[in-house]
Amino acid sequence: HDTWSGYLVEAQRYLPNSTSRFALLAFINIPLIAVVLNVLRQLVLPKHPSLPPEVFHFLPFIGSAPGYGNDPIAFLDSCRKKYGDVFTFVLLGRKMTVALGSAGNNFVLGGKVANLSAEDAYTHLTTPVFGKDVVYDCPNEKLMEQKKFMKVGLSTDNMRAYVEMIENEVSEFLRKDPSFRIFQMNDVNEWGQFDALKATSEMTILTASRTLQGKEVRGNLDATFAQLFTDLDGGFTPLNFMFPNLPLESYRKRDRAQTKMAEFYINIIKARKEGTSTNDEPDMISALMGQTYRNGTPLPDHEIAHIMIALLMAGQHTSSATAAWALLHLADNPEIAEELYQEQVKHFSNPDGTLRLATYEELKSLPLLDSVIRETLRMHPPIHSIMRYVRADLVVPGTLSAPSKDSQYVVPKGHYVLASPAVSQADKSLWLRAEEWMPSRWTDPEGQAQQAFKQYADENGEKVDYGFGAVSKGTESPYQPFGAGRHRCIGEQFAYLQLGTLISTVVRSIEMRIPGGVPPPNYHTMITLPKAPRNITYRRRKFE
Ligand code: HEM
DSSP: OOSHHHHHHHHHHTSSSHHHHHHHHHHHHHHHHHHHHHHHHHHTSOOOTTSOOBOOOSSTTTBTHHHHHHOHHHHHHHHHHHHOSEEEEEETTEEEEEEOHHHHHHHHHTOOTTTEEHHHHHHHHHHHHHOTTSTTSSOHHHHHHHHHHHHHTTOHHHHHHHHHHHHHHHHHHHHHSHHHHGGGOTTOOOOEEEEHHHHHHHHHHHHHIIIIIOHHHHHTTTTHHHHHHHHHHTTSSHHHHHOSOOSOHHHHHHHHHHHHHHHHHHHHHHHHHHTSSOOOSOOHHHHHTTOBOTTSOBOOHHHHHHHHHHHHHHHHHHHHHHHHHHHHHHHHOHHHHHHHHHHHHHHHBOTTSOBOOOOHHHHHTOHHHHHHHHHHHHHOOSOOOEEEEEOSOEEOOTTTOOSSTTOOOEEOTTOEEEEOHHHHTTOTTTSTTTTSOOGGGGTOTTSHHHHHHHHSOOTTSOEEESSSSEEEOOTTOSOOTTOOGGGOOSOHHHHHHHHHHHHHHHHHHEEEEOTTOOOOEEOSSSSOEEOSOOEEEEEESSOO
16 A cells, blocks of 8 residues: 555454454544644634634644744734734644734833743753853842842943954954964965855853953863863753753753853862962953842852853854854945955054054944944844743733724733744834945934834933843833843943954954855844855955
């Protein structure tokens, strides 16, 4: 028999009686029955009018996972057209209620801790990687205090010191890395080629370890530390998010690497305390050592270690992906890269024609460099979905979405809510030529970016202190690459410094082209990355 039903008929002949035949048939048809019941439930059963509309799906449990997982932005956009700004979809057994637009961002990011919890949404992914008692493995108030401690390592004085260290690392990389050296041989300045993401990932870890992570980490980057990072990173994937514990080697590697990396940091702290290791440059470990919680408890060594791992993971892929997208777009728009180079020449030329180092303040005040980073983060926010777990039934404001003018939607306890700044940042009704990478939109006084900002006061808007210093609330803004509200990123200034120094040092050194154009995004990783191949061709500006 060459058909499935043929095999079935054959199998039944060997079964002793009609009961077991029926059992076999029922067993084989369970998935089919589940699909039919799931479809009937959606089409026939009456739905409570306060529940947001549910995205139609055939497969129970799996739900809309393939659509959302392959291209979340296209999926959310198409659901928005069908169901409006608020709807629920099933993602591997979880009910995700999406709230789109700036009102949706405000609903999710501006919610109260009693109703919406980040730790309940993320801890199963983050705690095995970061370790116990930090970030999402502790109550929210404790995280707010930890963020205050982290900010000490990101003070303006520290930032000023970091500029030169970052520039040194990037310049050294461009001098020594094989993909940047090979074409500078034999006195010929040919065009070479490098993988945008591979290069920016290396520059990001080199610069972050030289500055925030400290000299001991930088010193071990070529040896033990790199392997530990790779193993930990292998445990920070969408698979880990969906299934926190599977009997797979990558999960075992993750757990071993977490223990070893925490020990590595604890040993650094011990050595510094005992004076056997001295650090003459500012870094995050020294900023965290000596911090005390409000209740008088000193920040324990294991928490410092786990915070250091959290910062490493939070900053690495976000910054390297942004830097890669920025270089890809500059390669695709050589005239903007040239303007960027001229901005450097205008501000930093020495009398002998060389370019001097920018200070932290100068770097922050370069309009085009700033616009290039902002625009890259608009089109390619590394984190496309921000989630919270719903701890108590939550009424959706009628201004956001409502079933009728007299009633309101309620998101039930046990759902997750999801905001997507990536959707509002690409919204054609808010951004002129939203699908184009156009840094000039940020400096043009009539540009749509300015209007979007005016409409939803952001930088100059309401300030709130959630426990880690006053930040602009910004929960309603359609532009939120760093999130908003109490979970807002504290790494923004550092990221701008790291990206600004990396991009300007690269633009000072090379001209770039990308014959095939900018590659599409890959959504199969936690952070939205450019798909391979993502090779940039380059030529040195000054051939040495
Ligand atoms: C939070 C984005 C770099 C540390 C966040 C959030 C976003 C974000 C969207 C909010 C997450 C949520 O609400 O669920 C980015 C982007 C970066 C970047 C786009 C670079 C381009 C960094 C760096 C660091 C860092 C360099 C560390 C030095 C953190 C921390 C939080 C955070 C500690 C707080 C988490 C919380 O309160 O729940 N980031 N980040 N980030 N980020 Fe970043």
